[in-house]
Amino acid sequence: MSxxxxxxxxxxxxxxxxxxxxxxxxxxxxxxxxxxxxxYYFGSKTGLLEEITSRFxxxxxxAITEAVDESKPPEECVRLLIRNIxxxxxxxxxxxxxxxxxxxxxxxxIADIKAKGMSILxxxxxRLLSKFNLDPEDVVFLSIIGPFLLFGISxxxxxxxxxxxxxxxxxxxxxxxxxxxxxxxxxTEGIGGVAAxxxxxxxxx
Amino acid sequence: MSxxxxxxxxxxxxxxxxxxxxxxxxxxxxxxxxxxxxxYYFGSKTGLLEEITSRFxxxxxxAITEAVDESKPPEECVRLLIRNIxxxxxxxxxxxxxxxxxxxxxxxxIADIKAKGMSILxxxxxRLLSKFNLDPEDVVFLSIIGPFLLFGISxxxxxxxxxxxxxxxxxxxxxxxxxxxxxxxxxTEGIGGVAAxxxxxxxxx
Amino acid sequence: MSxxxxxxxxxxxxxxxxxxxxxxxxxxxxxxxxxxxxxYYFGSKTGLLEEITSRFxxxxxxAITEAVDESKPPEECVRLLIRNIxxxxxxxxxxxxxxxxxxxxxxxxIADIKAKGMSILxxxxxRLLSKFNLDPEDVVFLSIIGPFLLFGISxxxxxxxxxxxxxxxxxxxxxxxxxxxxxxxxxTEGIGGVAAxxxxxxxxx
Amino acid sequence: MSxxxxxxxxxxxxxxxxxxxxxxxxxxxxxxxxxxxxxYYFGSKTGLLEEITSRFxxxxxxAITEAVDESKPPEECVRLLIRNIxxxxxxxxxxxxxxxxxxxxxxxxIADIKAKGMSILxxxxxRLLSKFNLDPEDVVFLSIIGPFLLFGISxxxxxxxxxxxxxxxxxxxxxxxxxxxxxxxxxTEGIGGVAAxxxxxxxxx
DNA sequence: AATGAATGAGTTTTCATTCAT
DNA sequence: AATGAATGAAAACTCATTCAT
Numbered sequence: 003m004s005x006x007x008x009x010x011x012x013x014x015x016x017x018x019x020x021x022x023x024x025x026x027x028x029x030x031x032x033x034x035x036x037x038x039x040x041x042y043y044f045g046s047k048t049g050l051l052e053e054i055t056s057r058f059x060x061x062x063x064x065a066i067t068e069a070v071d072e073s074k075p076p077e078e079c080v081r082l083l084i085r086n087i088x089x090x091x092x093x094x095x096x097x098x099x100x101x102x103x104x105x106x107x108x109x110x111x112i113a114d115i116k117a118k119g120m121s122i123l124x125x126x127x128x129r130l131l132s133k134f135n136l137d138p139e140d141v142v143f144l145s146i147i148g149p150f151l152l153f154g155i156s157x158x159x160x161x162x163x164x165x166x167x168x169x170x171x172x173x174x175x176x177x178x179x180x181x182x183x184x185x186x187x188x189x190t191e192g193i194g195g196v197a198a199x200x201x202x203x204x205x206x207x
Numbered sequence: 208m209s210x211x212x213x214x215x216x217x218x219x220x221x222x223x224x225x226x227x228x229x230x231x232x233x234x235x236x237x238x239x240x241x242x243x244x245x246x247y248y249f250g251s252k253t254g255l256l257e258e259i260t261s262r263f264x265x266x267x268x269x270a271i272t273e274a275v276d277e278s279k280p281p282e283e284c285v286r287l288l289i290r291n292i293x294x295x296x297x298x299x300x301x302x303x304x305x306x307x308x309x310x311x312x313x314x315x316x317i318a319d320i321k322a323k324g325m326s327i328l329x330x331x332x333x334r335l336l337s338k339f340n341l342d343p344e345d346v347v348f349l350s351i352i353g354p355f356l357l358f359g360i361s362x363x364x365x366x367x368x369x370x371x372x373x374x375x376x377x378x379x380x381x382x383x384x385x386x387x388x389x390x391x392x393x394x395t396e397g398i399g400g401v402a403a404x405x406x407x408x409x410x411x412x
Numbered sequence: 413m414s415x416x417x418x419x420x421x422x423x424x425x426x427x428x429x430x431x432x433x434x435x436x437x438x439x440x441x442x443x444x445x446x447x448x449x450x451x452y453y454f455g456s457k458t459g460l461l462e463e464i465t466s467r468f469x470x471x472x473x474x475a476i477t478e479a480v481d482e483s484k485p486p487e488e489c490v491r492l493l494i495r496n497i498x499x500x501x502x503x504x505x506x507x508x509x510x511x512x513x514x515x516x517x518x519x520x521x522i523a524d525i526k527a528k529g530m531s532i533l534x535x536x537x538x539r540l541l542s543k544f545n546l547d548p549e550d551v552v553f554l555s556i557i558g559p560f561l562l563f564g565i566s567x568x569x570x571x572x573x574x575x576x577x578x579x580x581x582x583x584x585x586x587x588x589x590x591x592x593x594x595x596x597x598x599x600t601e602g603i604g605g606v607a608a609x610x611x612x613x614x615x616x617x
Numbered sequence: 618m619s620x621x622x623x624x625x626x627x628x629x630x631x632x633x634x635x636x637x638x639x640x641x642x643x644x645x646x647x648x649x650x651x652x653x654x655x656x657y658y659f660g661s662k663t664g665l666l667e668e669i670t671s672r673f674x675x676x677x678x679x680a681i682t683e684a685v686d687e688s689k690p691p692e693e694c695v696r697l698l699i700r701n702i703x704x705x706x707x708x709x710x711x712x713x714x715x716x717x718x719x720x721x722x723x724x725x726x727i728a729d730i731k732a733k734g735m736s737i738l739x740x741x742x743x744r745l746l747s748k749f750n751l752d753p754e755d756v757v758f759l760s761i762i763g764p765f766l767l768f769g770i771s772x773x774x775x776x777x778x779x780x781x782x783x784x785x786x787x788x789x790x791x792x793x794x795x796x797x798x799x800x801x802x803x804x805t806e807g808i809g810g811v812a813a814x815x816x817x818x819x820x821x822x
Numbered sequence: 823a824a825t826g827a828a829t830g831a832g833t834t835t836t837c838a839t840t841c842a843t
Numbered sequence: 844a845a846t847g848a849a850t851g852a853a854a855a856c857t858c859a860t861t862c863a864t
Contacts, residue, residue, distance in 0.1 A: 004823080019313045023227035026859060036825055041860060103308065108224045117372045145374055146386050149366045150393075154359030161354045163312050167322045169350055181351050187404050188355075188397035195396025196389055209848085231834060241850055246835060414827085429723045432638035436855060446829055451856060513718065517778050518634045527782045555784055556796050559776045560803075564769030571764045577732045579760055591761050597814050598765075598807035605806025606799055619844080641838060651846055656839065 005043045007033040012050045017099035018163075021051055052111055058101035059119030061090050062152075066126040076133040080193070081186045083130065084155055088178050091159040098159045124148035134197040143200075147193075155185060210248045212238040217255045222304035223368075226256055257316055263306035264324030266295050267357070271331040281338040285398070286391045288335065289360060293383050296364040303364045329353035339402040348405075352398075360390060415453045417443040422460050427509035428573075431461055462521055468511035469529030471500050472562075476536040486543040490603070491596045493540065494565055498588050501569040508569050534558035544607040553610075557603075565595060620658045622648040627665050632714035633778075636666055667726055673716035674734030676705050677767075681741040691748040695808070696801045698745065699770060703793050706774040713774045739763035749812040758815075762808075770800060 011033035015024040026047050030037040044050040069083035091098050127148045128138030137143065158165075158181065162173070171177065216238035220229040231252050235242040249255040274288035296303050312318040332353045333343030342348065363370075363386065367378070376382065421443035425434040436457050440447040454460040479493035501508050517523045537558045538548030547553065568575075568591065572583070581587065626648035630639040641662050645652040659665040684698035706713050742763045743753030752758065773780075773796065777788070786792065 020227050117369050121373050149362035150359045153362035154355045157354035157358035164322050168326050187401045191400025192393035192397025196392045432635050527779050531783050559772035560769045563772035564765045567764035567768035574732050578736050597811045601810025602803035602807025606802045
């Protein structure tokens with residue numbers, strides 16, 4: 003279907019070159035549709051990015067909410083969160099790159115979506131932290147740890163094209179086994195350590 | 208001096224809008240120089256980004272090498288590394304945003320600089336990890352932990368404009384005290400934890 | 413139709429000022445179309461010149477092939493060739509000027525078209541010469557006589573603007589009667605004379 | 618000396634690309650002088666072309682006047698004329714290309730020089746024709762035969778770069794022996810033939 | 823649902839020239 | 844005699860979008 007072809011083409015191109023560097027003509031060509039179809043389906047090029055950004059946040063939201071389950075122990079939640087993100091990223095790496103790389107914060111529609119999306123994600127992250135006995139209402143703490151988690155876990159998928167150029171690693175299942183394992187340990191131990199230091203004091207500002 | 212004014216203006220604008228979204232006209236206007244001066248000094252808009260990207264990597268390289276000192280204990284190194292990055296980021300946040308947000312990997316000159324720069328940074332990160340008794344030659348491990356550190360520590364400075372929109376936090380000295388403290392603990396404990404698990408096994412691929 | 417209007421305008425302007433000296437803005441204005449239509453129809457300014465150059469060679473090819481007929485005596489062929497070129501030139505003098513004046517051999521696409529076009533023309537000229545019992549395979553001889561004929565016969569149409577400035581001649585039908593008559597005689601006698609000298613010897617290198 | 622280096626560089630570049638396609642920056646680079654030196658010595662880029670065009674006409678004037686000598690028989694004059702032009706062209710082919718290819722008749726200074734130069738050349742050509750008993754005052758006849766001679770004889774040197782691409786001929790001394798021989802015969806016989814036809818009638822038009 | 827011609831403002835880059843040194 | 848920074852206009856080309864079909 004044309005609309006989906008346009009969406010896919012746009013994600014792929016935005017991921018490679020960034021939002022502003024990609025022209026609608028290029029998207030239309032890649033999607034093998036007429037240029038006018040983009041305006042027709044998405045209103046404008048910005049409309050396309052809005053939809054991409056929204057879909058990204060939905061996926062991350064899913065990844066977190068599904069991972070943070072009342073009954074599971076904290077470590078298990080972290081493990082699941084990372085697994086979810088890795089699965090998503092491997093399935094649709096371009097969506098991550100397209101969104102995290104696209105900064106057009108000068109376009110207010112996009113900035114709004116990003117701000118709202120990030121608020122929700124960080125709030126969800128708070129639920130995860132509360133499993134470590136950390137205060138989920140501490141905005142300062144969340145403002146530090148939230149982006150750290152989001153970008154830390156996703157970092158590999160942002161720089162993957164660069165790593166492919168220089169590292170000659172086969173990014174296969176076994177690689178992402180190690181990936182999940184290492185980050186799970188690091189974050190569990192790390193957050194645990196932070197909780198141990200902070201737990202006694204509460205907020206820190 | 209004209210050249211430096213252009214550089215500063217470009218960093219600031221690229222940080223806000225991304226490389227492709229900024230026009231040379233805009234840069235020239237911001238820098239209060241004639242538009243032709245950009246070609247004159249930097250050859251092209253891409254040439255400008257090349258210099259920005261290079262300078263960024265130099266600064267991060269300094270931040271790491273200075274932090275990882277033979278004589279200091281690992282925790283101290285992590286603390287110093289974070290402090291260095293925070294200092295640099297607070298002093299020149301735009302440079303971080305301009306570089307980390309600018310993906311134009313379709314521009315080979317930039318991709319080359321990024322690839323080379325990241326290789327060097329990751330190698331230096333290996334020296335830090337070796338202080339935790341982790342194998343600094345394990346490329347798979349480094350390929351995971353390197354970007355995690357780089358983006359994790361810098362994440363806040365990438366999303367800062369968004370956070371300013373939604374969080375109403377005063378990003379002052381005391382904020383960055385907490386910032387450094389939390390990340391230091393998290394990374395020290397986290398990496399320590401990883402080392403404890405891996406140390407016995409050696410490489411993991 | 414827009415495309416043809418652009419073509420005509422470009423030929424006229426290239427003839428007057430030369431390829432490089434004419435801007436697309438000027439062409440668009442002369443053709444009374446939007447500037448973008450040039451890229452739209454011809455890809456680029458160079459694309460326009462490519463089409464002009466091709467069309468020129470087609471016309472000259474027609475002029476020669478039609479003139480050199482198996483059954484006609486050599487003198488008649490020369491007369492017809494000159495008449496054809498004169499007719500064409502009077503009808504579309506600008507096309508000749510635009511092509512023969514445009515040297516951009518630094519633009520490889522144009523150089524290719526010119527090289528190919530000239531090869532074909534010179535080969536056809538060989539057929540004419542064979543009617544004078546001259547060897548049509550003698551490349552050295554052809555390389556001398558070919559351009560001589562092409563530029564000799566067309567010369568008047570190249571310098572016509574200059575002659576109009578200084579000579580105050582009415583370039584009417586009767587003028588071109590004389591023109592054809594004189595050149596026909598000159599070339600018939602001239603080539604005949606060459607044939608008389610060379611015929612006995614064969615090739616001359 | 619700087620002035621001469623600029624002149625040489627300009628001739629060479631104009632020959633290759635045409636007047637308008639060459640920038641002063643390029644000329645300065647080729648001549649290894651500072652850009653401002655061009656304005657300094659020649660006033661402007663157009664000033665440079667004026668000097669080139671003038672020098673060209675001087676050389677052609679020399680070539681003709683020296684060839685057309687009272688005492689020599691007509692054939693000898695034609696032979697000498699061709700020899701002179703060939704010698705000049707082989708020595709400084711670029712000057713011919715630079716001048717004959719540069720059409721900027723929209724630049725009045727150049728058009729003036731060309732018009733004046735051509736008038737003189739054509740008048741001199743008249744002296745040659747009078748040796749064949751042709752009327753040297755017949756402007757119509759001269760307007761036809763003059764450019765024919767100028768471009769016919771020079772044609773090879775205009776298209777030489779193209780011929781080099783396709784013909785694989787060694788343009789050596791022996792080649793130009795043939796060249797002179799063929800054109801001498803052709804023109805002597807040709808003009809002679811014309812004279813035979815016209816001689817009885819006088820002027821034609 | 824789809825086309826493609828058309829628009830006009832936009833892009834980056836290069837131009838010839840000037841001027842203070 | 845020579846430099847090189849600086850200028851402002853102009854270059855070719857591409858942009859996202861619209862509209863009649």
